[in-house]
Amino acid sequence: MMLMGEYSAIMQSLYATIAVSEQNGSALDEVVDLLAEGSLTRERFDGIVGQSSNIESRQFRDGLLDLLLHSLRTAVRDHCITQDEMLFVRHLTSIFRIREGELFERRGVEISLILEAEFLRMLDDERVDSFELAYQDALQRLFGLGYDQFLDVVRQAYTPIVDRAILAATTDGAASRTQRAELDRRLSALSTIYVLSAAQRAALEHVP
Numbered sequence: 001m002m003l004m005g006e007y008s009a010i011m012q013s014l015y016a017t018i019a020v021s022e023q024n025g026s027a028l029d030e031v032v033d034l035l036a037e038g039s040l041t042r043e044r045f046d047g048i049v050g051q052s053s054n055i056e057s058r059q060f061r062d063g064l065l066d067l068l069l070h071s072l073r074t075a076v077r078d079h080c081i082t083q084d085e086m087l088f089v090r091h092l093t094s095i096f097r098i099r100e101g102e103l104f105e106r107r108g109v110e111i112s113l114i115l116e117a118e119f120l121r122m123l124d125d126e127r128v129d130s131f132e133l134a135y136q137d138a139l140q141r142l143f144g145l146g147y148d149q150f151l152d153v154v155r156q157a158y159t160p161i162v163d164r165a166i167l168a169a170t171t172d173g174a175a176s177r178t179q180r181a182e183l184d185r186r187l188s189a190l191s192t193i194y195v196l197s198a199a200q201r202a203a204l205e206h207v208p
Contacts, residue, residue, distance in 0.1 A: 005084035011071055012038045018070070028063040035067065045095050064096045065107050072111075072143060076118060081138040089142055104149055111143055116157035123161065123189060133192060158194045161186065166203045 016036035034040035075085040122132045140150045169183040
């Protein structure tokens with residue numbers, strides 16, 4: 001891919017492992033081989049695809065999306081997005097001609113699970129600080145998600161947490177000071193990235 005850096009080297013090693021374990025002589029295997037060598041370019045990719053309909057076949061497209069997901073999982077495993085990682089993912093997306101919204105459309109469950117794990121980790125200290133807000137912005141850009149798509153994932157991740165906190169504070173129709181303080185801390189931690197639903201706001205009316 002003609003990209004240099006620690007992350008690029010890590011991905012070459014990962015793709016080399018895939019190349020050894022999953023070879024079956026397909027066009028996708030040729031793509032993986034070039035990724036493992038660090039020499040995949042748009043021209044070489046187009047040469048593999050040629051005049052065939054490979055690039056639009058379901059199996060081939062799914063394989064490309066899986067290769068991209070490998071790079072995304074690797075990028076977030078240290079909970080920090082570097083410029084090298086961002087460039088690699090964007091370059092791969094461009095070479096594969098991944099259409100806007102295609103990754104989320106075809107791999108929405110996998111993406112949601114990756115992002116939800118990151119969001120929940122950020123709440124370990126009961127707050128979302130400026131560094132974590134910047135990290136969330138980097139995640140949105142790395143995964144190529146639109147604003148509404150990203151908010152949907154955020155809501156999927158945080159709604160169960162908020163619902164459990166509200167339920168704990170409203171059990172038996174009353175809340176202790178400790179429960180209310182805990183609820184306030186959790187809602188404050190989420191206030192910059194999560195908007196309560198009408199049902200959640202209604203439930204809060206029962207919290208003293």
